[in-house]
Amino acid sequence: MASRRHSGMKKVTIALGEAAAIATAVILWLAVPALGQPNTAAPSAQAKGAALRVAMGGVNSPSREAAAAPAGDGVDTPTPEELARTYDIVIRGGRVINPETRLDREGLSVAIEDGRIALVTDKRVHGRREIDASGLVVAPGFIDNLSYDPNPLGVWNKLADGVTSNIAMHGGTAHPDKWYAYYTRSKLPIHFGASFFYSQARNQFALSRYDSATPAETAILLAQAEKALNDGALGISFSLEYVPGIRAPEILPMMRLAYKYNVPVYFHARYSDMEEPGTNLEAVNELIGYAKSTGASVHVDHINSTGGTFSMKQSLGMLEEARREGLDMTACTYPYDYWGTYLNSARFDEGWQERFRISYHDLQIAGTPERLTEETFKVYKRQGKLAVAYAIPEQDIMDSLRAPFVMIGSDAILEPGYNNHPRASGTFARTVGLYVREHEVLPLIDAIAKMTLMPAQRLERQAPALQKKGRIARGMDADIVVFDYGTISDRSTVEKPNLTSAGIKYVLVGGQVALDGQGLHRGVRLGQPIRSEFVRVRGSVGTLTAGRARAALVAYRGERYVDAAVLEAQGCELRWSKPDRAYKLAAAARAPAANTLLPPPPDGELMLERGHRLLWEGGEAELLSIGDRSYVSLETLQALGWTLTPGEAGNWRAEASAA
Numbered sequence: 001m002a003s004r005r006h007s008g009m010k011k012v013t014i015a016l017g018e019a020a021a022i023a024t025a026v027i028l029w030l031a032v033p034a035l036g037q038p039n040t041a042a043p044s045a046q047a048k049g050a051a052l053r054v055a056m057g058g059v060n061s062p063s064r065e066a067a068a069a070p071a072g073d074g075v076d077t078p079t080p081e082e083l084a085r086t087y088d089i090v091i092r093g094g095r096v097i098n099p100e101t102r103l104d105r106e107g108l109s110v111a112i113e114d115g116r117i118a119l120v121t122d123k124r125v126h127g128r129r130e131i132d133a134s135g136l137v138v139a140p141g142f143i144d145n146l147s148y149d150p151n152p153l154g155v156w157n158k159l160a161d162g163v164t165s166n167i168a169m170h171g172g173t174a175h176p177d178k179w180y181a182y183y184t185r186s187k188l189p190i191h192f193g194a195s196f197f198y199s200q201a202r203n204q205f206a207l208s209r210y211d212s213a214t215p216a217e218t219a220i221l222l223a224q225a226e227k228a229l230n231d232g233a234l235g236i237s238f239s240l241e242y243v244p245g246i247r248a249p250e251i252l253p254m255m256r257l258a259y260k261y262n263v264p265v266y267f268h269a270r271y272s273d274m275e276e277p278g279t280n281l282e283a284v285n286e287l288i289g290y291a292k293s294t295g296a297s298v299h300v301d302h303i304n305s306t307g308g309t310f311s312m313k314q315s316l317g318m319l320e321e322a323r324r325e326g327l328d329m330t331a332c333t334y335p336y337d338y339w340g341t342y343l344n345s346a347r348f349d350e351g352w353q354e355r356f357r358i359s360y361h362d363l364q365i366a367g368t369p370e371r372l373t374e375e376t377f378k379v380y381k382r383q384g385k386l387a388v389a390y391a392i393p394e395q396d397i398m399d400s401l402r403a404p405f406v407m408i409g410s411d412a413i414l415e416p417g418y419n420n421h422p423r424a425s426g427t428f429a430r431t432v433g434l435y436v437r438e439h440e441v442l443p444l445i446d447a448i449a450k451m452t453l454m455p456a457q458r459l460e461r462q463a464p465a466l467q468k469k470g471r472i473a474r475g476m477d478a479d480i481v482v483f484d485y486g487t488i489s490d491r492s493t494v495e496k497p498n499l500t501s502a503g504i505k506y507v508l509v510g511g512q513v514a515l516d517g518q519g520l521h522r523g524v525r526l527g528q529p530i531r532s533e534f535v536r537v538r539g540s541v542g543t544l545t546a547g548r549a550r551a552a553l554v555a556y557r558g559e560r561y562v563d564a565a566v567l568e569a570q571g572c573e574l575r576w577s578k579p580d581r582a583y584k585l586a587a588a589a590r591a592p593a594a595n596t597l598l599p600p601p602p603d604g605e606l607m608l609e610r611g612h613r614l615l616w617e618g619g620e621a622e623l624l625s626i627g628d629r630s631y632v633s634l635e636t637l638q639a640l641g642w643t644l645t646p647g648e649a650g651n652w653r654a655e656a657s658a659a
Helices: 080-084 154-160 176-185 198-205 215-230 248-261 280-294 312-324 352-356 374-383 394-402 423-438 444-451 453-459 464-468 634-639
Strands: 086-098 103-113 116-121 126-132 137-140 142-144 163-173 191-197 236-239 265-268 298-300 329-333 339-342 363-365 386-389 406-408 480-483 504-509 512-516 543-546 549-556 559-563 573-577 582-586 606-608 613-616 619-622 624-626 629-633 643-646 651-655
Touching: 086 116, 086 444, 086 480, 126 512, 137 142, 137 444, 142 423, 142 453, 154 163, 154 423, 154 504, 154 512, 163 176, 163 198, 163 236, 163 265, 163 453, 163 504, 176 191, 191 198, 191 215, 198 215, 198 236, 215 248, 236 248, 248 265, 248 280, 248 606, 280 298, 280 312, 280 329, 312 329, 312 394, 329 394, 329 453, 394 423, 406 423, 406 444, 406 453, 423 444, 444 453, 453 464, 559 634, 619 634, 629 634, 634 643
Parallel strands: 086 126, 086 137, 142 163, 163 191, 191 236, 236 265, 265 298, 298 329, 329 406, 543 651, 582 613
Antiparallel strands: 086 103, 103 116, 137 480, 339 386, 363 386, 480 504, 504 512, 543 549, 549 559, 559 629, 573 582, 606 624, 613 619, 624 629, 643 651
């Protein structure tokens, strides 16, 4: 499973209470653990490696990852054979940062082979190419999860800013099958993915931005969104401020669909100011309401410019309270105290000066030094020019950066004509150079987490490609940025948004050097699609008999799972904790059930990793969700002290040991 950890092998006898049911009108209200924090319930496959695996070949069949498990901080102890090997590339002697394990240590080397990280070690290893990283930071390649289409101009500026994955979750596409095919043919230098962009899909009905879709139109859009998810879309995105006609009757069906498929919904919120009617607090409360009523995961786009400007502490507090109550809500920010958008958008509807507390002179046409007047504003609005607005309090940026559930997203990509905000080229270098090094707003490792691990975790449950990104550890993809902490900085400006960042010395994508001291290597085009992948039940792969209970086994990503009610049949219970999204082990409450036959899940049912966990003293593991039922792996049963005996035709017997 993508996000599972077993810790401790204490022998206990337990039973799992029934999985929380989905109500007919309101789907269960759930939330994820805090993203970006050390030792959360969403470790990578590398962190999982230390746990005993139950492979399809049988119990105790260790995987390659398990055989090569690192120490707790992620530094490997190589075998003599590994030390003697010559690797494709070795990044030698750097300060390696892996936010997942909280590794931050100088003098380490990263060995790369076949596009993957083979070792992270303090031992001397050799490569056909060796990069001297002494005095430099070695971090996972940055993941920009709030970008736009990876056009062939802007992707190179992203790469020069340390970005190795460009994910269009603000915007995206109404037709991901065509979108992914097009960009795959384009042979990009960085990885790419997209959401189902609801606003774009809505255009087929020629609705104005102030019109609402009819129920019949909404039904068509819902079917298209489901097809889009099955075609690889990473989630669903809305731009409520730009299309204010989109209201709850359109949004809620999409939210329920997102919950069904276990993907997040990204929102450009409805309001960006504190002037009545329609304030940031109303906008954030609207999104919290959607999450609460459907159980779907919600991400708030660029909270520094929408939903949080002039109210950042209050807005963050509302989201934090919602998370404590069990909602899965995150947000992102960008490190600029000015936003940018098109002058003909709804954001510049009448009253914008009062709402944003600015005048015409606080607007500047991107790509030029020109500040606006009332007359030039009218001209450029007709032309649909993009302008930046100096309208974000500096304190709002710092407060948003400090919030543990807020990650970094650029909200831009450079396009021909350079009518773009400088964040298109400098977001990630500016975060480190200005807000970490100069302003000391947050520690470097936390900033790295916000640019790598957290965006990967936001999307990885249904996008397996991201389970191998955002980390520097054995087995992870060799998407790596090497930078000089003393000099990293953004150079892009409003006048020249195309200027690339400084201090980034090397960028590797798929294990090949795409940027070094010689500049960008435009022949290195190893970008791969990042898409959702859904596993469905395809019959059983055997049975498990435990006492007088019998249940079907199902296969999921190389492991066997069984209905967790088989544990309940042994006489104990688990208590659901909504804030923790976990079942907590409780003492046995009754005698084992007699002659319990658990029905198999229906063929075609989605098998999902919702982040639901099983907790016991000294250990935890993730559960698999199939419909409204929870499934537990055979590995977890064994971690709890059960004795598992394989039989013929995939049939197993299980015996729970005494507590």
